Amino acid sequence: MRSTAPGAPGFVVPGGAGAFTRTERAARAGWSTTSSDVMDNAFAPGRVWHRRRTPRSHRFSYRLYYSLFDVAGIEDLCRQSRWWSLERPNLVSFRRRDYFGDPAVALDTAIRDRVEASVGVRPQGRVMLLTHLRQWGTCFNPVSFYFCLDDDNELSFIVADIHNTPWNQRHAYVLDCRDQAGPEYRFAFAKEFHVSPFLPMGLDYDWRFRLAEDSIDVHMLVMEGRSESFAAGMRLGLRPLNRAAMRQMPFSYPLLTARVVVAIYWQALRLWLKRIPFFTHPDKKTSNA
Secondary structure (H helix, E strand, O other), X not given: XXXXXXXXXXXXXXXXXXXXXXXXXXXXXXXXXXXXXXOOOEEEEEEEEEEEOOOOOEEEEEEEEEEEEEHHHHHHHHOOOOOEEEOOOOOEEEOHHHOOOOOOOOHHHHHHHHHHHHHOOOOOOOEEEEEOOEEOOEOOOOEEEEEEEOOOOOEEEEEEEEEOOOOOOEEEEEEEXXXXXXXXXXXXXXXXXXXXXXXXXXXXXXXEEEEEOOEEEEEEEEEEOOEEEEEEEEEEEOEEOOHHHHHHHHHHOOOHHHHHHHHHHHHHHHHHHOOOOOOOOHHHHHHHO
């Protein structure tokens, strides 16, 4: 089931509220108030993978890590390590301009505004961000996930902030979790944003999340009708983001975000050499019309 909120083009909002009671959701959800450790700041090492079956097979996976943290608490988090900084250079740093929305607006406020514009409901709890931080002066996130909690610390919305390259454009999908009990969530919606020149528009997404206390699994299918065109995902473990982990991150995974960008273009070259069809950015088509 999916619906698009009126007056908010570009936002796909699967589902609605009220299918499960608060008690049922708390009992079944992986992220709920049943554990004080749920949705704490976390170091999230794991793998990301891509798979393409047509018109020719192509697949890869990379080892990497993400950080999961409360957006409102990033200043306090950065104070915990000499290698981390807020809005200034360091081995690991948080720069507001690297993330969603107007840099002059607090990030958690920008996310709440986006959800409210899409569905008419403003998240009241914490906003947890799963992302790559700026490392050794570089930052690029193909996707960042914002997990919006309610007052009872239960998951209400996921905002998927997609960032393409080389066009440097962003698009945010707002995913409504309120009618799903968890720990597994599933969303089907139309593709609205050009990400890869090797995939056309006019496709559909089937995204699945499994959010456990010690792991995050994301499985994203790109569908053409009933056929899979492309699949991608990530499997991450969740470990406490303590001072030891904060010291480890810039040295165990050096230049991570720079390597992400290099990997994107390396895999694009491999697809081009395999003669995978190339699709022009729709904005370029419009400007040339």
